[in-house]
Structures are given as structure tokens and as C-alpha cells.
Amino acid sequence: MKKRPDWDEYFLKLAMLASERATCPRxxxxxxxxxxxxxxxxxxxxxxxxxxHCDDAGCLVVDNHCVRTVHAEMNALIQAAKRGxxxxxxxxxxxxxxxxxxxxxxxxxxxxxxxxxxxxHDTLATDFFAKAQVVIDKIPMPKTEISYHLKDYSSAR
Numbered sequence: 001m002k003k004r005p006d007w008d009e010y011f012l013k014l015a016m017l018a019s020e021r022a023t024c025p026r027x028x029x030x031x032x033x034x035x036x037x038x039x040x041x042x043x044x045x046x047x048x049x050x051x052x053h054c055d056d057a058g059c060l061v062v063d064n065h066c067v068r069t070v071h072a073e074m075n076a077l078i079q080a081a082k083r084g085x086x087x088x089x090x091x092x093x094x095x096x097x098x099x100x101x102x103x104x105x106x107x108x109x110x111x112x113x114x115x116x117x118x119x120x121h122d123t124l125a126t127d128f129f130a131k132a133q134v135v136i137d138k139i140p141m142p143k144t145e146i147s148y149h150l151k152d153y154s155s156a157r
Contacts, residue, residue, distance in 0.1 A: 007037060008115050009142045011093040015072075016142065018042045019095050023053035024069040027096065031072035033080055033111075035090040041083070043075030073102035077109055091115060097136075100124045107132040117141040 011034050019030030023046040033040045047053050047068050060068035073094060080087050088110035096118045103125035113135040129136050
């Protein structure tokens with residue numbers, strides 16, 4: 001019997017699943033905000049409501065960054081705020097190391113721990129997280145295989 005995932009692997013797999021909704025081909029990223037082992041909000045990178053998606057119209061690149069895209073971390077923070085959920089002391093599970101701007105937003109919102117499996121280039125996030133005493137845990141990428149052990153009840157009818 002397969003060992004079930006620990007909490008970090010479980011929530012990081014949820015972030016991986018959220019990343020599948022991303023609409024910017026430059027990077028598919030997902031974020032899950034968790035407090036007391038409860039999912040508070042999720043996010044993925046994509047366009048603002050009402051705008052076209054990068055997948056459909058192409059990226060809007062300025063200084064080598066797609067400015068059409070709202071990052072996964074920002075979308076998760078916004079979803080938590082829209083629903084009135086406090087994330088003070090929560091953990092952010094993010095598929096990639098947050099960019100500098102997202103790191104600052106996570107810190108300011110009260111995130112105390114960030115769990116990732118992939119690095120991100122050109123970021124000051126590590127420095128900002130260290131200054132704010134936010135723990136960064138990098139774990140191996142979770143296996144994406146999902147197996148189901150369902151009992152067949154169809155013959156019992």
C-alpha cells in the first residue's frame with residue numbers, strides 16, 4: 001500500500017494542481033495558503049478579470065516580465081481578502097520561489113512560512129524573507145502520480 005503524503009507534500013500537490021489553471025505560458029505557477037491545516041485560498045497566474053489571457057492574445061512583456069499576468073501568490077492573497085479570511089501566521093505553498101514583489105506581499109500579509117520545490121531567477125525574495133524571519137522550506141517536487149483504491153460496488157446491485 002502506498003504511503004500517503006505528509007502535509008507539506010499534500011498542500012504542495014494542491015499548488016501544482018492550481019498551477020494547471022494558469023494562462024501565461026511563460027510560467028505556470030500555483031499557490032495555496034494554509035492555516036491550521038485548512039486551505040484558506042488558492043491562486044494561479046493569469047489575467048485580471050475581463051482581460052484576454054496570454055494563452056489567447058500573447059504575453060504583454062515589459063522589461064522581460066509579463067505584466068498582463070497577476071501572479072499566483074497575489075491571486076491567492078486577493079481571494080483570501082475577498083472572502084474575509086485572515087492569513088496571519090499562515091503558510092504559503094508555492095510551486096516556485098516567489099518573485100520579489102510577491103515575497104513582499106506575502107510578508108506584509110503575515111505569512112510565516114513558504115514551502116516551494118522550484119527556484120525562481122533574479123529575485124530578492126530570499127533576502128526579504130530572511131529579514132522578516134519567514135521560514136523557507138524547499139522540498140523535492142512531489143510525485144504527481146495519483147492512485148485510487150476504489151472498491152467496485154457495481155456487482156453488488
